[in-house]
Amino acid sequence: xxxxxxxxxxxxxxxxxxxxxxxxxxxxxxxxxxxxxxxxxxxxxxxxxxxxxxxxxxxxxxxxxxxxxxxxxxxxxxxxxxxxxxxxxxxxxxxxxxxxxxxxxxxxxxxxxx
Amino acid sequence: xxxxxxxxxxxxxxxxxxxxxxxxxxxxxxxxxxxxxxxxxxxxxxxxxxxxxxxxxxxxxxxxxxxxxxxxxxxxxxxxxxxxxxxxxxxxxxxxxxxxxxxxxxxxxxxx
Numbered sequence: 001x002x003x004x005x006x007x008x009x010x011x012x013x014x015x016x017x018x019x020x021x022x023x024x025x026x027x028x029x030x031x032x033x034x035x036x037x038x039x040x041x042x043x044x045x046x047x048x049x050x051x052x053x054x055x056x057x058x059x060x061x062x063x064x065x066x067x068x069x070x071x072x073x074x075x076x077x078x079x080x081x082x083x084x085x086x087x088x089x090x091x092x093x094x095x096x097x098x099x100x101x102x103x104x105x106x107x108x109x110x111x112x113x114x
Numbered sequence: 115x116x117x118x119x120x121x122x123x124x125x126x127x128x129x130x131x132x133x134x135x136x137x138x139x140x141x142x143x144x145x146x147x148x149x150x151x152x153x154x155x156x157x158x159x160x161x162x163x164x165x166x167x168x169x170x171x172x173x174x175x176x177x178x179x180x181x182x183x184x185x186x187x188x189x190x191x192x193x194x195x196x197x198x199x200x201x202x203x204x205x206x207x208x209x210x211x212x213x214x215x216x217x218x219x220x221x222x223x224x225x226x
Contacts, residue, residue: 004156031212033212033213035216042202042216042217042218042219043157043202043204043214043216044216045213045214045215048212048213055212056212056213058213090156090157092156094212096212099145099164100145100206100212101162102147102149102159102162103157103159103212103214104159105149105156105157105158106156107154107155107156108154108155108156
């Protein structure tokens with residue numbers, strides 16, 4: 001059973017640019033969540049998508065957006081990048097129905113904004 | 115805003131020693147999970163606890179959920195170098211089951 005796949009693994013962008021990160025969940029999982037991990041703030045919830053609809057949203061500015069496709073793959077986009085957006089972005093999948101028993105995380109995308 | 119405070123922040127011990135990591139909050143959670151994260155990788159789920167007072171054992175790891183479902187602990191017996199990593203607790207609430215609040219993390223290093 002393939003795990004959660006995130007691409008790319010590493011990315012360097014310039015301030016002001018935009019970036020798109022991709023996530024393929026475990027087969028059969030319909031929920032995909034995104035988290036930002038930084039040394040100062042730890043892991044913070046960005047948003048969750050379930051069956052192509054945003055089901056939950058964290059406290060991030062509108063520059064952070066996402067979407068989910070019919071095959072459950074998800075993308076997140078960050079526009080007008082700021083230096084503070086440098087972080088490890090983690091995607092996590094779960095079945096999305098029934099009792100929540102935890103996530104399976106991908107290895108993350110390390111974004112550096114210069 | 116719900117917060118989960120972990121202690122200690124850092125722990126450096128020798129192989130064979132025992133240790134306990136604590137996860138505390140002023141808020142009630144419907145369930146709590148523990149994850150371990152290694153450098154350059156995503157967190158890996160260790161356990162989920164859902165009932166106040168619940169104790170779960172995973173080989174040398176023992177997890178406990180507080181009676182009031184506000185706190186949890188992770189005890190490792192006879193630590194091994196392979197236990198090295200960042201340990202994270204994370205709580206969820208029924209209404210937003212898959213929106214986790216993560217703890218501040220405990221970085222454990224086990225040396226020979």
